[in-house]
Structures are given as C-alpha cells and as structure tokens.
Amino acid sequence: MMPEQCPIDATDRRLIEATQGGLPLEPEPYQAVGDKIGLEGEEVERRLKRLLSIGVVRRIGLVPNHYALGYRANGMAVWDVADAQVSALGRRVGALDFVTHCYRRPRRLPDWPYNLFSMVHGKSRDEVEEKVARIAALLGEACRAQDLLYSEAILKKTGLRLGPREGG
Amino acid sequence: MDERLDNTDRAILNALQGGFPIVARPFAAVADELGLDEATLIERVQTLLDRGVASRFGPLFNAEAMGGAFTLAALAVPEDRFADVAALVNAHPEVAHNYRRGHDFNMWFVVACEQPERIAEVLREIERETGLPVIDLPKEEEFFLELKLTA
Numbered sequence: 001m002m003p004e005q006c007p008i009d010a011t012d013r014r015l016i017e018a019t020q021g022g023l024p025l026e027p028e029p030y031q032a033v034g035d036k037i038g039l040e041g042e043e044v045e046r047r048l049k050r051l052l053s054i055g056v057v058r059r060i061g062l063v064p065n066h067y068a069l070g071y072r073a074n075g076m077a078v079w080d081v082a083d084a085q086v087s088a089l090g091r092r093v094g095a096l097d098f099v100t101h102c103y104r105r106p107r108r109l110p111d112w113p114y115n116l117f118s119m120v121h122g123k124s125r126d127e128v129e130e131k132v133a134r135i136a137a138l139l140g141e142a143c144r145a146q147d148l149l150y151s152e153a154i155l156k157k158t159g160l161r162l163g164p165r166e167g168g
Numbered sequence: 169m170d171e172r173l174d175n176t177d178r179a180i181l182n183a184l185q186g187g188f189p190i191v192a193r194p195f196a197a198v199a200d201e202l203g204l205d206e207a208t209l210i211e212r213v214q215t216l217l218d219r220g221v222a223s224r225f226g227p228l229f230n231a232e233a234m235g236g237a238f239t240l241a242a243l244a245v246p247e248d249r250f251a252d253v254a255a256l257v258n259a260h261p262e263v264a265h266n267y268r269r270g271h272d273f274n275m276w277f278v279v280a281c282e283q284p285e286r287i288a289e290v291l292r293e294i295e296r297e298t299g300l301p302v303i304d305l306p307k308e309e310e311f312f313l314e315l316k317l318t319a
Contacts, residue, residue, distance in 0.1 A: 030192070
C-alpha cells in the first residue's frame with residue numbers, strides 16, 4: 001500500500017509536538033518555541049503560516065471553556081434529512097451563527113436513523129430549544145425525524161496528542 | 169454570564185478566539201488593538217487559563233490534515249455499568265473526548281488516531297472489553313467549524 005501523502009515534514013512534527021500543549025505566554029512566543037527545538041523564531045513563524053494555509057492548524061488562539069462563559073446547555077441536535085437534500089441543507093444549518101459544528105454522518109439503521117449533526121450551545125435548555133426550532137424550520141419537510149441529546153457530563157477531554165512516530 | 173469576567177477579559181476572549189498574529193511580538197500587536205500593554209495582556213491570558221475560563225492557548229491542530237483520522241462513536245451503556253464502561257473507554261489514549269448524553273446512546277466519544285486504520289481496531293477493542301456494540305459515525309461532510317461564542 002502506498003503511504004498516504006503527508007503534508008508535514010519531521011521539523012513540522014517537532015513544531016507540532018512543541019506547541020500542542022499551548023504557546024508559551026511570553027512576549028516572543030514563537031522565538032521561545034524555536035529555542036526549545038533549535039529553530040529561529042522566524043522559521044517557526046514561517047512554518048506555522050504554512051500549516052495554517054494548508055489547514056493543519058485550524059487557528060491560533062484562546063480556546064474558551066463554554067461552561068465558564070455561561071454556556072451551560074449543550075445540545076447535539078440530530079436530524080434524518082433526505083439524502084438528496086442533506087448537503088445543501090447542511091451548508092445552510094452550518095452557516096447559522098449559533099451552530100458551532102455541523103456534520104453529515106452515516107445512519108446506522110435501525111438504531112440510529114440520523115445523518116445530520118449540529119451542535120448548539122446556549123445559556124439554558126430553553127435557549128437551546130429555541131435555536132433547535134429554528135433549525136427545524138429551516139430543514140422543513142426534508143427532515144423526517146429529529147432528536148436532541150444534551151450533554152450531561154464531560155467524561156474525558158484532552159486535546160489532540162501527537163505521540164512518538166510509530167515505526168519511524 | 170460569568171460575573172467574574174470584566175470587560176477587559178471579555179474583550180480578550182473575543183479577540184483571541186482565532187487569528188492570533190504570527191509576528192515576532194504577537195501579544196504586543198493584540199494588546200495595541202485592545203488598548204492594553206503587552207505585559208497586562210499576557211498576565212490576563214495566564215489568569216483566564218488558571219481560572220479555567222479558557223482551556224488552552226495556542227494552535228488548534230486538525231489531525232486529519234496531518235494524515236490522521238477521527239470518528240465519533242457511541243455506546244448504549246446500562247446505567248449500573250456506566251462508570252465501569254467509562255473507565256474502560258477512557259483508558260484508550262486514542263479517545264480524545266467522551267461525553268455523557270441524555271439518550272439510550274448515552275456515551276459519545278471521539279477517537280483520534282494518526283493511522284486511519286487504527287480507528288477500527290480501537291473500536292473493536294472497546295467492543296471486546298465492554299461487551300457492548302459500538303456505533304461508528306465517521307464524518308462524511310463538514311459544513312462549518314468555527315467558534316462563534318461571545319464572551
């Protein structure tokens with residue numbers, strides 16, 4: 001089997017490993033990362049810009065904790081949408097300003113009939129349900145069934161961890 | 169709203185959700201836009217992290233773009249086994265997030281692997297360890313992904 005084309009080289013991997021726990025909070029964070037892995041600060045900046053442009057880095061910033069910001073209700077609203085319409089409608093649901101994630105996933109019949117997933121955060125369940133009703137209105141008759149799964153506890157939450165490269 | 173957040177904290181959270189500049193002194197550049205000084209901004213970010221208002225500061229990586237893979241999986245766990253099954257699932261380093269949700273499928277977890285073929289192996293291991301069938305719901309299309317929360 002051909003190895004998958006990998007858009008990152010060994011130096012990028014070192015950079016990812018050095019920053020996946022976060023950037024140092026100091027005036028020149030990229031230089032500080034470079035000092036740790038033997039690169040000039042400018043090289044760290046150049047590589048991060050490239051990783052951003054190819055989508056390996058989604059963004060650089062502060063990740064807020066929803067709960068601490070008062071967004072205590074988190075609902076995964078799931079929908080069974082006709083296959084012919086799910087992509088077009090999914091784009092419209094994903095563009096709603098209160099939908100933070102929106103994906104199409106496979107159904108697993110008979111237990112799981114839903115193929116469109118949208119994550120809705122609110123300061124209360126009432127607020128989540130008001131937003132979910134707006135999604136339902138947008139989907140209209142293309143939606144044959146729906147459900148809403150509230151988050152009740154975070155059992156585990158770790159960021160992506162890049163481990164040592166397996167097999168060299 | 170968390171009343172412990174003052175307007176400066178909120179401005180920082182809103183300004184830093186993405187787009188942290190890639191320049192030699194990025195905190196100075198952001199501080200300038202916010203009308204703060206560099207040292208104050210750094211101290212405030214540290215405090216937001218220490219208080220848990222923000223969970224992390226830095227680049228957010230997309231494992232798939234690195235040749236890795238993700239899936240979302242779910243289990244319907246009998247209530248009296250819930251804690252034991254959570255421990256079995258969470259023991260896998262490939263399980264990045266795990267949430268309890270209100271549904272017959274009450275355990276929802278994300279599996280992230282560098283080798284895409286490893287995903288199926290991890291799910292089989294979880295089925296074997298728990299004796300419960302896993303539903304595997306890999307993303308087939310993504311319609312948007314951006315944090316839009318306002319502090």
